[in-house]
Amino acid sequence: MYSVTKRIEFCYGHRLLDYDGVCKHPHGHNAVAEIEVRTTSLDPRNMVADFGDIKRVVKGWIDRELDHKMILRRDDPLVEPLRQLGEPMFLVDSNPTVELIAQLICNYTRQQGFDVGGVRVWETPNAYASYQAD
Numbered sequence: 001m002y003s004v005t006k007r008i009e010f011c012y013g014h015r016l017l018d019y020d021g022v023c024k025h026p027h028g029h030n031a032v033a034e035i036e037v038r039t040t041s042l043d044p045r046n047m048v049a050d051f052g053d054i055k056r057v058v059k060g061w062i063d064r065e066l067d068h069k070m071i072l073r074r075d076d077p078l079v080e081p082l083r084q085l086g087e088p089m090f091l092v093d094s095n096p097t098v099e100l101i102a103q104l105i106c107n108y109t110r111q112q113g114f115d116v117g118g119v120r121v122w123e124t125p126n127a128y129a130s131y132q133a134d
Contacts, residue, residue: 003038003117004047006054010067014096017073026070026078029123031098033062033105036117049114057112062105071096098123102131 013028035058037049069088072079073095082089092100098121106119110133118132 001038001040002042002048003036004049004051004054005034005036006051006058008033008035008055008059008062010062012066012069012071012090012101014071015076015078016095016097017076019095029098031101032122033058033102034120034122035105035109035114036119037109037114038117039115054109054114057114058105058109061108061112065090066101066104071101098127098129099131102129106131106133 009030009032011028011030013026015026016023035054037054039048042048069090070078070082071090071092072082074091074093079089079091092104094100102119102121105121106116109116109119116133118130120128120130122128
């Protein structure tokens, strides 16, 4: 099995509802996503995938959907006030944990035709969550 990994940096804000810790308050992260693409045989260029293709497709989506957005649960009371202020948001059905963000990136990358082994999202320089594709 061959694999390549592309790192993509982005910033986001979030908070966790029904959580008894400091992350229940709105806060932000400078995140790094690591997207692993894999294959059992190389393409005619002798590549798993072109890093530029991964960057164009996945970073493009992250930049449009997640970067510099508040990622919030749809039923978060902050959604309506932020909407009225015109603040950019990405809404999800459950708590916007780093685990969920890794899953979102993995699922999107797979939908775009890449054979994803997994995605790791570093929420801080010392903590990450990962989601392994099926």
